[in-house]
Amino acid sequence: MSQDPENKPPLFRSWNAWYILVLGTLLLLIIVFYLLTKRFA
Amino acid sequence: MSQLDWIVLVITLTGIIAYGLYKGRSSHNLDGYFLSDRSLPWGLILLSIMGTQASAITFLSAPGQAYTDGMRFVQYYFGIPIAMVVISIFFVPIYYRMKVYTAYQYLEERFDGKTRTLTSLLFLLSRGLSTGISVFAPSIILSSLFGWDIYWTNIFMGGLLIIYTMSGGAKAVAYTQRFQLVIIFTGMFLAAYMVIRFLPAGVGFTDALQIGGKLQRFNVITSGFTKTGFNWSDQYNLLSGIIGGFFLALSYFGTDQSQVGRYLTASSIRESRMGLLMNGLVKIPMQFAILLIGVLVFSFYQFNKAPIFFNQVQLNKLENSNYRDSLHQVNAQYDALYITKKRTVTEFTEALHRKDEAMIDQKTAELQTLQDSSEVLRGKVVHWLNKNIPNGDGNDTNYIFLSFVVEYLPKGLVGLLIAIIFLASWGSIAAALNSLASCTMVDFHRRITSKKETGEQEYRLSKWYTLAWGLFCIVVAMFTYDLGKSLIETVNVLGSLFYGVILGIFLVAFFLKNIRNGSVVFWAAILAELLVLTVFIFTKTGVFKLGFLWLNPIGALGVVLFSWILSKVSSRYVDRLISK
Numbered sequence: 001m002s003q004d005p006e007n008k009p010p011l012f013r014s015w016n017a018w019y020i021l022v023l024g025t026l027l028l029l030i031i032v033f034y035l036l037t038k039r040f041a
Numbered sequence: 042m043s044q045l046d047w048i049v050l051v052i053t054l055t056g057i058i059a060y061g062l063y064k065g066r067s068s069h070n071l072d073g074y075f076l077s078d079r080s081l082p083w084g085l086i087l088l089s090i091m092g093t094q095a096s097a098i099t100f101l102s103a104p105g106q107a108y109t110d111g112m113r114f115v116q117y118y119f120g121i122p123i124a125m126v127v128i129s130i131f132f133v134p135i136y137y138r139m140k141v142y143t144a145y146q147y148l149e150e151r152f153d154g155k156t157r158t159l160t161s162l163l164f165l166l167s168r169g170l171s172t173g174i175s176v177f178a179p180s181i182i183l184s185s186l187f188g189w190d191i192y193w194t195n196i197f198m199g200g201l202l203i204i205y206t207m208s209g210g211a212k213a214v215a216y217t218q219r220f221q222l223v224i225i226f227t228g229m230f231l232a233a234y235m236v237i238r239f240l241p242a243g244v245g246f247t248d249a250l251q252i253g254g255k256l257q258r259f260n261v262i263t264s265g266f267t268k269t270g271f272n273w274s275d276q277y278n279l280l281s282g283i284i285g286g287f288f289l290a291l292s293y294f295g296t297d298q299s300q301v302g303r304y305l306t307a308s309s310i311r312e313s314r315m316g317l318l319m320n321g322l323v324k325i326p327m328q329f330a331i332l333l334i335g336v337l338v339f340s341f342y343q344f345n346k347a348p349i350f351f352n353q354v355q356l357n358k359l360e361n362s363n364y365r366d367s368l369h370q371v372n373a374q375y376d377a378l379y380i381t382k383k384r385t386v387t388e389f390t391e392a393l394h395r396k397d398e399a400m401i402d403q404k405t406a407e408l409q410t411l412q413d414s415s416e417v418l419r420g421k422v423v424h425w426l427n428k429n430i431p432n433g434d435g436n437d438t439n440y441i442f443l444s445f446v447v448e449y450l451p452k453g454l455v456g457l458l459i460a461i462i463f464l465a466s467w468g469s470i471a472a473a474l475n476s477l478a479s480c481t482m483v484d485f486h487r488r489i490t491s492k493k494e495t496g497e498q499e500y501r502l503s504k505w506y507t508l509a510w511g512l513f514c515i516v517v518a519m520f521t522y523d524l525g526k527s528l529i530e531t532v533n534v535l536g537s538l539f540y541g542v543i544l545g546i547f548l549v550a551f552f553l554k555n556i557r558n559g560s561v562v563f564w565a566a567i568l569a570e571l572l573v574l575t576v577f578i579f580t581k582t583g584v585f586k587l588g589f590l591w592l593n594p595i596g597a598l599g600v601v602l603f604s605w606i607l608s609k610v611s612s613r614y615v616d617r618l619i620s621k
Contacts, residue, residue, distance in 0.1 A: 029325055034261070037261045
């Protein structure tokens, strides 16, 4: 992974934090969708 | 369409073309034409990636899909966030380090010229044909609904965008996609708002969701498991969405030039990555919202009479056949069911408001029985169209949302929604033309021609290639109409047949560093393609059942496995030769 200052990520210190955010959001969405399915089905 | 609708449609479309021509000015060389001088910020990259993936069918088909099958289609997108992370880590830095114009350039550096040629050729073949279908698919819907001539609709759908795509290249594509998406989201939001407004007095948003939920339209998460085990032929469930969807998304976003060409226009690796990762964050909620419109339309049609089949052209075929009397009988039964259903759903919402659990359960059971009966009647019409009517098409998914728009939305908004169909098509077709031209120019023309051309000459030639591919896609669209729906089905599966293999070649390139022999990968790709085709033929002939998403992992892992085996065999053979 490039540590070039120009390629540093916005908001977080490292790109790993962004990757965790994206995958964590996916997990959260699946849980929310599951609960919605249970709630309305 | 009313005069106001026509005015809205014409102003929106000419506005987009003018905007594309104005914004598309760039340097007169390949960097400017295909890569926007590598200058775009991540926000524009994100919208360009989204605009390329979302075609007209995305906005027409998704609400119809939720109407007929529920919201489980959203699981198809679950692989995207994982793929965005993998591409950001492994693919983007390599493409940037090598300063490529096309993804396939990298393969020559890594393996050899023939592997690059094979992969680029597979891309040109599948993308060229599928873009022709992208022109035809929305055209036939508009043509059926409004009685427009299909040939002229094809020419407007596939022809007008060539003006700004040819003139401005990748920059015009990206800037128009931004504008297009703003209009598309505004229109879809207004449509959703109108559906809720049209619900009867006292029936709100959550009531509509309850109705949809009780009638199996809010099935967002499904396991794919039945009493007998996992259903491999089930297209949309959690497992196929995450695994199959991941391989499909990895191939599409990581190796399909129509997408790679979007994020190569970014000003840095950082901007590319941000565009991709933000796509991973927003794509699923966006698709969920579009599907939700379908659930709302479904609930709306519990209080308002829905046609038994939404494609009127197909219904007319039945009217003019031996099934005329049977159709009238089924329609009469369907109408009678609707009256009972409307009364029951009204009682159901009243029970919901009173929180009368016993009555809710009773009315839910009644509603489900009525819905099952409606679907049996609808199923008869579908069966007649599929089996007994020449050239009949029993799938009306793409017509459901647009029928609602034309029937119920106010003047002006109908024009805007029709404009959205054009804009969504243009966004994906423009990106495809740009990528087809870049592959033709960089992967073939530059390597074949012996003449050294200047940047200006290459720029001019690239414009002609864009025009040529635009015309090719319109011709494909015209032939699609003549050859009927069998070709559409064939070309629709084309992507799944090739995507896995293309991805497999890139996976070997990125992760199996000890394999350097291009011939090994080339033959592994041929073998994997044969494997995918065999599996596909077996599923088509009923030897076994398998959802099409699984063809992607089979193709990708097939290339990896065959490459590994062939490399072992070839190295032993070389060792033996050396020892002799």
